[in-house]
Amino acid sequence: MxxxxxxxxxxxxxxxxxxxxKTILSLLPNENIVYYGDTARMPYGNKSKEAIIxxxxxxxHFLNQHNIKLLIVACxxxxxxxxxxLRSTLEIxxxxxxxxIFDVVSKNTNSRHIGILGTKSxxxxxxxxxxxxxxxxxxxxxPIACPLFATLVEEGLEDHLATKIxxxxxxxxxxxxxxxxxxxxxxxxxxxxxxxKRICHQQINFINPAFSCALKTKQTLEKMGLxxxxxxxxxxxxxxSNDEQSLKTHASRFLETPQIKSIFF
Amino acid sequence: MxxxxxxxxxxxxxxxxxxxxKTILSLLPNENIVYYGDTARMPYGNKSKEAIIxxxxxxxHFLNQHNIKLLIVACxxxxxxxxxxLRSTLEIxxxxxxxxIFDVVSKNTNSRHIGILGTKSxxxxxxxxxxxxxxxxxxxxxPIACPLFATLVEEGLEDHLATKIxxxxxxxxxxxxxxxxxxxxxxxxxxxxxxxKRICHQQINFINPAFSCALKTKQTLEKMGLxxxxxxxxxxxxxxSNDEQSLKTHASRFLETPQIKSIFF
Numbered sequence: 001m002x003x004x005x006x007x008x009x010x011x012x013x014x015x016x017x018x019x020x021x022k023t024i025l026s027l028l029p030n031e032n033i034v035y036y037g038d039t040a041r042m043p044y045g046n047k048s049k050e051a052i053i054x055x056x057x058x059x060x061h062f063l064n065q066h067n068i069k070l071l072i073v074a075c076x077x078x079x080x081x082x083x084x085x086l087r088s089t090l091e092i093x094x095x096x097x098x099x100x101i102f103d104v105v106s107k108n109t110n111s112r113h114i115g116i117l118g119t120k121s122x123x124x125x126x127x128x129x130x131x132x133x134x135x136x137x138x139x140x141x142x143p144i145a146c147p148l149f150a151t152l153v154e155e156g157l158e159d160h161l162a163t164k165i166x167x168x169x170x171x172x173x174x175x176x177x178x179x180x181x182x183x184x185x186x187x188x189x190x191x192x193x194x195x196x197k198r199i200c201h202q203q204i205n206f207i208n209p210a211f212s213c214a215l216k217t218k219q220t221l222e223k224m225g226l227x228x229x230x231x232x233x234x235x236x237x238x239x240x241s242n243d244e245q246s247l248k249t250h251a252s253r254f255l256e257t258p259q260i261k262s263i264f265f
Numbered sequence: 266m267x268x269x270x271x272x273x274x275x276x277x278x279x280x281x282x283x284x285x286x287k288t289i290l291s292l293l294p295n296e297n298i299v300y301y302g303d304t305a306r307m308p309y310g311n312k313s314k315e316a317i318i319x320x321x322x323x324x325x326h327f328l329n330q331h332n333i334k335l336l337i338v339a340c341x342x343x344x345x346x347x348x349x350x351l352r353s354t355l356e357i358x359x360x361x362x363x364x365x366i367f368d369v370v371s372k373n374t375n376s377r378h379i380g381i382l383g384t385k386s387x388x389x390x391x392x393x394x395x396x397x398x399x400x401x402x403x404x405x406x407x408p409i410a411c412p413l414f415a416t417l418v419e420e421g422l423e424d425h426l427a428t429k430i431x432x433x434x435x436x437x438x439x440x441x442x443x444x445x446x447x448x449x450x451x452x453x454x455x456x457x458x459x460x461x462k463r464i465c466h467q468q469i470n471f472i473n474p475a476f477s478c479a480l481k482t483k484q485t486l487e488k489m490g491l492x493x494x495x496x497x498x499x500x501x502x503x504x505x506s507n508d509e510q511s512l513k514t515h516a517s518r519f520l521e522t523p524q525i526k527s528i529f530f
Contacts, residue, residue, distance in 0.1 A: 040316050041306045046419070051305050051507040148427070151416045154311070162413070162427040242316040 045119020
């Protein structure tokens with residue numbers, strides 16, 4: 001077995017990372033993917049930096065035992081807190097979901113005012129404000145913690161009235177601000193993008209970091225000569241720290257790819 | 266140091282168990298308490314039986330290192346799934362929050378129709394239905410999973426409109442049923458008892474298992490000659506698997522005992 005035929009490892013706290021799997025599957029259909037959902041300890045978003053680093057190292061260690069050539073940290077909270085540690089610990093390339101996000105957002109905003117939605121832990125870290133200040137100091141950030149969104153998505157309540165009410169409350173402070181772009185800095189949020197869009201009324205660019213993450217993965221594998229050359233579709237293996245079967249069932253729902261059923265195990 | 270002066274160990278997944286600490290403090294003010302919140306892995310309610318047993322053994326092991334004479338499993342989900350394993354593993358008495366609950370409920374219901382509110386994991390276990398069928402077969406159970414309640418309480422949204430809407434939805438199936446008693450089979454629910462009461466309109470007995478649990482603890486210690494004979498108030502030590510400081514801050518809020526601040530560390 002060559003290194004190129006090895007898998008891409010992806011971890012997230014639960015179902016959220018399937019939004020990344022989806023983009024990888026469409027951009028790199030011949031790659032094998034090993035997905036690890038840390039469902040025993042999810043959600044990550046309200047936990048401390050120290051805990052997130054510990055969880056991330058354990059998840060990476062698990063995936064590393066499954067012959068992976070590259071690791072994607074699909075979770076925003078883990079990317080914000082643990083990327084540095086993971087990169088200094090692992091010998092394979094590590095891609096964080098928000099690696100190229102500053103450039104992507106900058107290209108999308110004309111008004112230079114952006115909203116950033118994330119978990120409590122992600123927002124409290126100040127990661128995005130610091131990053132924009134450094135790279136694009138003309139951009140004004142309006143960060144908002146949305147602590148309930150991830151759990152609502154995990155519970156399948158995307159279209160529930162409670163989700164709409166909480167979304168209206170969370171997004172309230174963005175009203176009357178000249179923002180034209182909203183960064184969904186949590187993998188769960190693309191699954192309620194339609195709810196967020198309806199609340200905003202005005203024309204807003206919603207940025208899903210999964211797309212730039214998939215693109216960076218493709219470019220990295222190309223550059224390293226590690227693209228899988230097999231002609232058939234790759235496999236998707238799903239593992240979880242709790243109730244693997246339930247995570248697989250969720251995968252079918254979130255990936256919306258009926259044929260995926262035949263390739264994951 | 267005598268065994269009687271040792272502590273009572275209590276664990277829960279997060280802040281919920283403080284409803285048990287509160288009743289222990291009022292019934293047994295001279296006892297020392299060591300509390301462990303498994304905040305790194307909370308919530309427990311949507312996780313599998315196998316995971317809950319593993320977590321419970323680890324929590325018990327942690328508390329066992331802190332010189333405890335008795336263990337209280339404050340979490341309903343853990344009591345439902347892990348009590349048997351804990352009792353066969355530990356050498357100290359283990360009290361589950363729902364140990365005497367069947368008798369308590371039976372004494373409270375005249376109509377012999379009861380509602381049972383719990384986490385997904387607790388309700389799916391069928392624990393209460395099996396227990397009532399065995400002990401009081403004339404009681405008809407109406408079990409309802411309330412997967413969002415624990416997270417809403419953890420986030421401090423007890424009086425939020427989203428909590429009210431979800432509570433109305435969860436309790437909907439109980440309407441037009443001849444129930445006169447509702448068992449709050451999750452330690453978080455007593456903190457939203459006022460919300461639940463407003464929805465029910467009719468006269469309903471809300472049962473908080475923390476009271477019978479505290480009483481059983483007292484009786485057990487008395488029977489074993491292990492009541493703490495010190496005249497000053499006991500201490501409350503709080504540990505957590507994630508962000509201990511935040512759990513201590515929550516303790517002040519939930520215990521509503523200003524003087525407790527001076528005794529916990």
